[in-house]
Amino acid sequence: GQSLEQPSEVTAVEGAIVQINCTYQTSGFYGLSWYQQHDGGAPTFLSYNALDGLEETGRFSSFLSRSDSYGYLLLQELQMKDSASYFCAGSGSARQLTFGSGTQLTVLP
């Protein structure tokens, strides 16, 4: 099975940079994904790391270190609309996604 841990809350101001960490314990780990969820709606895919290193997609970047069982999501140039819940999710050998408990990001003006 898998378990993932991430902070419950993060607060930052507009224009700042914030990093949301995720540590995992898993067997048969394939990769780490990140999802964004606004107001309890459908989680939307942000990024996926199968290999160690940094993946950049616009203002969002995601990092994975398999040796440390650790990853993070980096959000740059924060905007008010980035206020949401962010979930890391591990992909296992059975292809299911196991989610962390989510981090509520609040962006202040």
Add this chain to the structure above:
Amino acid sequence: EAGVTQFPSHSVIEKGQTVTLRCDPISGHDNLYWYRRVMGKEIKFLLHFVKESKQDESGMPNNRFLAERTGGTYSTLKVQPAELEDSGVYFCASSSGIGEAFFGQGTRLTVV
């Protein structure tokens, strides 16, 4: 391209009644997942289909929950009889492989 669709969007039922949730995945996606989020807590895995076969149903809470995927297309999740603790948002997701999954808008189930 149509995304993952779920029906109904909301359901309010009495304890002891039966409810059936439906999910239509993205066409061509072999993998279909059911998840549940209860009281704003983490998103919990329920089960995973590959085509019409149950790959993993380890997350199903008890035998009051029954999931099917007819012909490897749409899926239904039946709760019979419903209990108060079954209230929550049920999400369906589909994917073609590992990594990116596409979620439906969810069904908000309220058992009173």
